[in-house]
Amino acid sequence: MEKTKLHLLLADDDIDDCDFFKDAIDEISGACELTILNNGVELMGFLVNDPHTHPNLIFLDLNMPKKSGMECIAEIKASDNLSHIPIIIYSTSLDHTVVNSLYDMGAHHYIQKPAEFESIKSVINKVVTLFGDTSIQQRSRDNFIIRP
Amino acid sequence: MKFKSIYNSERILKIIFGLSLFVVLVMGGMSYQLIKKLSKSFEDVQHTYQIHIELEKLLSALKDAESGKRAFIISQDSTFLEPLLSSQSELESSLERLKLLTKNNPAQQKNIAELKIKIDKNLEIFEKTLGLALANKTDSPEFISSFKEGRQTMNSVRFKIMDMTTHESEELGIRKAKSSKTLSNAPMLIYYALIFSLLILLLTYLQISKNLRILKEKNELLETFKESTTQSEIISKHGNWIWYIEDNTFEYSDNLYRLLGEEPQSFPATLENFMGFVHPDDLDKLTEQVNKMMENEDLPFIHYRIIQKNGSIKHFKAYGKVLIDSDGHKKLLGTTADITDEIENYRLIEERNLELERNNKELASFNYVASHDLQEPLRKIQTFISRLEDKEKANLSDNGKLYITRIKSSSARMRSLIDDLLQFSRTNKSEEAFEDSNINILLETAKHDLAEIISDKRARISSDSIPSMKVIPFQIKQLFLNLISNSLKYSRENVAPVITISYSQTQASDLPKIKFSKHDLYHTISIKDNGIGFDQEYAEKIFILFNRLHNKNEYSGTGIGLSICKKIVENHNGYITAEGKLDQGSVFTIYLPITT
Missing domain, CATH: 1.10.287.130 (Signal transduction histidine kinase, dimerisation/phosphotransfer (DHp) domain)
Incomplete structure (x- = not known):
């Protein structure tokens, strides 16, 4: 059981959102391991300095201080060591053009932060279920956006 | 056109003038010839009479000598012999004169020679009889035979003279007949020529007066044009100038001076004077352009600034074109406009x-x-x-x-x-976002997004097949989404919504709102429902941002949905209209231009 436990990484500068995310993960049965980082610089530092603790999934907020989510995804996808990690965008907004360009940059999925806590839980659960069997997820534009 | 005819008639006039000059010259020549002939015939008559007189004289001298001799023989008075002596010399000179008079007539010359022989013989006989008479041998048969012979020769002389007189008269007759023909025809000819040249002169006069009238009319027209040009120069703030290329001189119109802020024609129209007004920053550029103009004899559009004496800066635009007049002189017609306001x-x-x-x-x-x-x-x-x-x-x-x-x-x-x-x-417009799209698929996607509410309300949606169009796909999807959800939202209570989406094409001229369009034909998509409808008087208002017809408690709605629809349709250069009937339903119609 310990081996299949998913290691999730959340990069978000908003403390409230981080708390909601943590609460949701806690309430999802068969909980996952969660690392929370509060900006892009911290995220890149974590990924580069600790090659043995690479997460299975990265939840990435777009609007962050110091280094934005856009910059992070570009760096991660450009790196040979990191490009294999699936990235799920976790953002407040849902802008058509931004969504499209993120898909082009290599993001796996896009989640617009839901308002209801139940929805947060359900959308994270969907992702965990999707990536739970550790088989490689194929990207597709049609299923890019995950809704609760 | 009329001017051209004047140039043509000028040539004709020259020809006519040359012709009449020629006719007059011919007339003069003819008259000269005529007068010469007249005087010649007069001379001829006189000549004939002279010959007649000389012949008469000759005869009378002979007669005088004869009668003097006879009187002497009868009276033996020697004084009767005096005329004999004088008539002899007279005969000689008379003959000489006759010879001279008839020197151009060989027949008469011959006659004179014969006459001279006869006279000489007569005189010889005369001497002989006179000698016999002096010797008083008047009764001798020798005298009588000589006397008889003398009378015969005398007669033959008389006949000869008569002959010659007749001959001369005949000659005169022939000459008279000859000249009378030309003399009688000539005045008629001169008269005709005179009439002819008068006619030509009359025609020329008519033509000239006609040309003068046209020229006068043209002159008046030109005067009007000049006036209207001056007027339009003032109204449209431009001035004209002429550069006479051959003389390298300039002429400026009054208004060009005014544009420079000066009194008309207040300084000589020279390039240097004009350049004095040009803005220092534009001086080099303009000088270069003017030099080019002088080189190429052409001035494309140029732009520069000038400074008036009162310090205000004006923007000028100039253009010029070479004109070659009918005399071959080249001039460049220029127009300079004050475009400061522009x-x-x-x-x-x-x-x-x-x-x-x-x-x-x-x-x-x-x-x-x-x-x-x-x-x-x-x-x-x-x-x-x-x-x-x-x-x-x-x-x-x-x-x-x-x-x-x-x-x-x-x-x-x-x-x-x-x-x-x-x-x-x-909902913005960006040209890159336009792509050829299957509108039916966009409609289906919109319906798919609304699947839950459609089934909740048990709504029935039917639609025509819609052709492909070049659109911004997600906006058109949004358009359908908003309009269908609108119809679903404002459905009547306990009535299952029926939404009919139909397609047709409309001529721009049939569009109620738009009379002038750059497109001829419009895709027309209408969404019809059986909902609560609305009062037609709000048909325009419902598209305005935050405009709502219902209380928030009755129907949820932000008042933004239809504004988004309008914005989307306008992004596609189209129009959207709404028609409503309270408690019966509404129809939203979208017109999108058909681009080829």
Whole structure:
């Protein structure tokens, strides 16, 4: 059981959102391991300095201080060591053009932060279920956006 | 055209003038010839009479000598012999004169020679008889035979003279007949020629007076043109100038002086004087262009500034073209216009455009930032409420629970407002986003998004097949989404919604709103429902942002949805109209131009 436990990484500068995310993960049965980082610089530092603790999934907020989510995804996808990690965008907004360009940059999925806590839980659960069997997820534009 | 005819008639006039000059010369020549002939015939007559007289004289001299001899023989008075002596010399000179007079007539010369022989013989006989008479041998047979012979020769002389007189008269007759023919015809001919040249002169006069009249008319027209040119120069703020290329001199119109802020013709029209007004910054450029003009004899559009004496700066635009007149002289006709107002207006418009653009950008970014940044705290409020409901519901009083429900509905409404506003601000036009799209698929996607509410309301939606168009796909999907959800939202209670989407094509001229369009044909998609409808008087109002016809409690709605529809349709250069009948339904019609 310990081996299949998913290691999730959340990069978000908003403390409230981080708390909601943590609460949701806690309430999802068969909980996952969660690392929370509060900006892009911290995220890149974590990924580069600790090659043995690479997460299975990265939840990435777009609007962050110091280094934005856009910059992070570009760096991660450009790196040979990191490009294999699936990235799920976790953002407040849902802008058509931004969504499209993120898909082009290599993001796996896009989640617009839901308002209801139940929805947060359900959308994270969907992702965990999707990536739970550790088989490689194929990207597709049609299923890019995950809704609760 | 008329001028051309004048040039032509000028040539004709020259020809006519030459012709009449020729006729007059011919007439003069003819008259000269005539007078010469007349005097010649007069001379001929005189000549004949002279010959006659000489012959008469000759005869009378002979007769005198004869009668003197006879008188001497009878009277033996020697004084009767005196005329004999004088007549002899007279005979000689008479003969000489005759010879001279008839020197051009060989027949008469011959006659004179014969006559001379006869006279000489007569004189010989005369001498002989006279000698016999002096010797008083008048009775001798020798005298009588000589006397008889003398009479015979005398007769033959007389006959000869008569002959000659007749001959001369005949000659005169022939000459007279000869000359009388030409003499009688000539005056008639001269008269005709005179009439002819008078006729030509008359024609020439008519032509000249006609030309003069045309020239006068043209002159008046030119005068009018000049006046109207001066007027239009003043009105449209331009001046004309002429550069006489061969003389390298200039001529400026009055208004050109006015454009420079000077009194008309107040200084000599020279290039140097004009250059004195040019703005120092433009002087080099203009000098170069003028040099080019002198080199190429052509002036393309140029632009420069001048400074008037009162210090105000004016923008000028000039253009020139070479004209070659009918005499082959080259001149460059130039027009210089004061475009200061134009330039200032243009600058003003440009400034306003920039300002508008800036304002628009600010507004768009404000709208976006406002709605986007508002989303975040609102979302958190909603999340916290949902947490509160989940975890603390048991600790709340009934009032507390009610407040939470109220907060929830208010925040939900705020949420939809922000979402719609964001949607509205994102509905922009960008040319790259246009692509050939299957409209039927976009419609299906919109229906798919509304599947839940469609089935909840048991709505029936039917649609025509719609051809492909070049559109911004997600906007057209949004358009269908908004219009169909509108129809579903405003359905009548207990009546299952029936939505009919139909397609047709409309001529631009049949479009009720638009009379002038650059497109001829429009795709026409109409969405018809059987909902609550609306009063036609609000048909325009419902498209205005935040305009609602119903109370918030009755129907949820932000008043942004139809504004988004309008914006989308306008992004596609189209039009949207609404028709409503209260409690019967409404029809929304979209017109999109058919581009080829």
